[in-house]
Amino acid sequence: MAVYKRGYRRYQGPLTGRWARFMVLPRYAWRRLYQQRLVLMLTLLAMVWPVLCAGFVYLTNHVELLQGLDPDFRRFIQVDATFFSYFMYVQGGFAVFLAALAGPGLIAPDLANNTLPLYFSRSFSRWDYGLARLAVLVGMLSIVTWVPGLLLFGFQVALAGGWWFRMNWTLGAGMVAGFVLWLLVLSLVAMASSAYVKWRVVAAGVSLAFFFLLSGIAEMIDNVFRVTWGHVLDPAWAVNRVWCALLQVEAPEGPGATASATALGVMIVLLVLVIERKLRPVEVVS
């Protein structure tokens, strides 16, 4: 029978599980995000570097193609920690812009439209909501960071053989761990700016300014007090320091990986607290 003829009847069928309900918001958000041309274009653009890297991996594993090249250059082009660190810098940069582009559209509209009471009046908690929004960004950024990174790693293993994996498996694990840490910071910064700034463009600006501002403050502290520990306040520097430790490449001068990881951990906790304050179904004015 046609819907318009049927009339309303209460639904009394089976209900989905907790995980399926949790994935509702990410599913709808991804659909809406990838309908935006700019997001789609930036995602596609972010795939160019992994494709070039894949070409590089192919080249280094086919000696016959390198016959005519200079021996020094042949020694230089290798798939090692430095190669993966370059891959991570470029993809990490794309992730910053993608987070700034997609993040503001997640929480701000829900706050502006007063939608939170509708979500929280169902069996969907504030933590579920926060984690669902985080999953939107982390999932989206994963597509341009650790997922292609892991594919690249797998490609290299496939071409070089099992011995290469046994020698370098820490590179793959380090890359995933390093990216996950960076994505967490990026996503939380984007969510916090979205929770506090109503206008998308301004929220995107705030999201980007956060990194530049902290970088400037870190540089200022270092120069004024003639120290190097100020770097830990710069999330980009701190995450780079952690990446260097994870991939075991030469690290820049300054605080160690543990200090940098701790600083990032504190930053993540503070961002979670800042977001938690805003994600309430009702605002209590004292």
Add this chain to the structure above:
Amino acid sequence: MDTVPVVELENLKVRLGRREILHGITCRLGVSGTGKAVGLLGPNGAGKSTLILTLLGFLRPSAGRALILGRDCRRHGGEARSRIGYMPENDSFIGDMSAVTFLRQMAELSGLPPEAALEKAHEVLFHVGLGEARYRELRTYSLGMKQMAKLAQAIVHGPELVVLDEPTNGLDPAARRRMLRLVAEMKKEQGMNLIVCSHLLGDIEQVCDEVVIMKDGLIVHHCNLEEERRSNKCFVELEVTGDDGQLRAALPEIGADGVSEGGGRWRIVLPPGVEVDALWALVARQNLLVRKLTHRRDTLEEIFLKAMGHLAATPVEAAASSEAQGRPL
């Protein structure tokens, strides 16, 4: 058979900041699964919204507890909320989403599988009269359509209990009638329990079976409208000239009760079966001259005004009220 109340409050206290908004409310409202509506009335700041927000688990009680459909709002909030639909007072929707997508998302969040959610979204939009506009973005809707969309999202998952906060706000008379008809259908045909919070006494009177009147964070009156209607009391406003000092003592002769408002003005309650003629005769026996006599059945407005203290209660009612509250007159 053991009946589960829709709402059960035990010494419920809620603080917002330093201010205590609800001062230890205890009551049992409605019976789960009976398809009855409870009206929540009260002036601004009485604590109605705070009570609703506490029942939904949005606010934490500072003392006591609140149970909804037999589940503790804090400890088993998720379980309780899965059986509730909530229509908030203010605009709440995703403006750049079409009504059908919005409702589908809300239904899926409530646990409906995607196909069933889509089907129910269409079904409920036709039910509330938004069938032709279901693919339009919600921000393009008029105020009345938005109210209907809010109602639709509250019932799309077929909840046992629907909490409606000011459902007829901003509606024109035709839309208001339609909304009230839908609300009445929800309880009669779907067996849903309702909690309706409104300032409009007419709305409450039309759709509710039970009424709770709140004032200053307390429940000042709780009555069963069905029983009130059935009791069929007749209220008389009387204005007489002459010495009316003995009238109050004489009223029980005809089983009536009344209170003097001074200047010869009286408010009298006639019990069922006693006609106004009996009062005419009594007044004549008292040698009083009737200047004005109007009579009507009890209305919710009367009950509300009495609860707010704008009307004096008759001595019998005052005694009954004091007895109910356990304190002397």
